[in-house]
Amino acid sequence: MVRSDYFDDPAAPAVNSVVPSVTVAVQDDVGRLLMIHRTDNNLWALPGGGIDPGETVREAGVRETEEETGYRVRITGLVGIYTDPRHVIVYSDGEVRSQFSICMRGTVTAGYARTSEESSEVVWQQVDRLDELDIHPSMRLRIAHAVDGTRTQPFLT
Template sequence: MSRIDYLNDPNAPAANSVVPSVTVAIRDGAGRILLIHKIDNDLWALPGGGHDAGERITDTAVREVREETGLDVEIVRLVGTYTDPNHVMAYDDGEVRQQFSLCFEGRWTGGQPREDGTETKAVRWVNPAEIDNLNIHPSMRLRISHALDSARTAPYLG
């Protein structure tokens, strides 16, 4: 299913749902961050996805990383909350979601990076200096920036 992200766009469709979701920032020993190339919007992003009933939100984060990248992770901390009502995602089935996402930092504990062919068409360790060269939505850039900011001691609340 394809999707279009709208941010601060007065012509964006009105939201008709809110689905809690997660993203996870994972770094390797060389300081690179794991990014996925998404099939639904053709953008680079942190791995993540929607919360399912019956899960703890950290279990959602672990499951989504494993599904999309093949990696096993342990959740280390909350990077921030992202609930901007001016960021909506319109899907081709008519659903328009208001952003509601928690970003976590995860520690890589096992597995090898691989795309899943359903949600991700590529999985890559990216040097932070190369991030500006990738097609990344502004809301995702904000999360990546917060995750890479080692001086940040408190989660972002926005």
């Protein structure tokens, strides 16, 4: 499914759904950040996606990270909750979402890098080289909060 992101754009279509989603910020022991190159919008992002019925936020973060990167993670904290009606996400099936994302911090427990239908590349990116990647402003905000650590809160189930 193809996706287009609008940010503070008066030409964005009207929203018809809000779907809670997750992203997971994973840094390795040298401070690099786990990033994926998304196949749906051709942007770089933290791994993540929608929460499936019957799963917890934590379970969704673990599942989405493993599906998109090949790495199994343990969720260690909450970075923040991101809602912004100015960020509109349009899917090729006609769904038009308003942003609602829960960003968590995680650490790798197993696995190896591999791509998926949702990720064309999986990389460990140096934080000081993130500007080299095409990243949506709403994702950059989550990354900034995750990397500087000022927004990390204890994780609530």
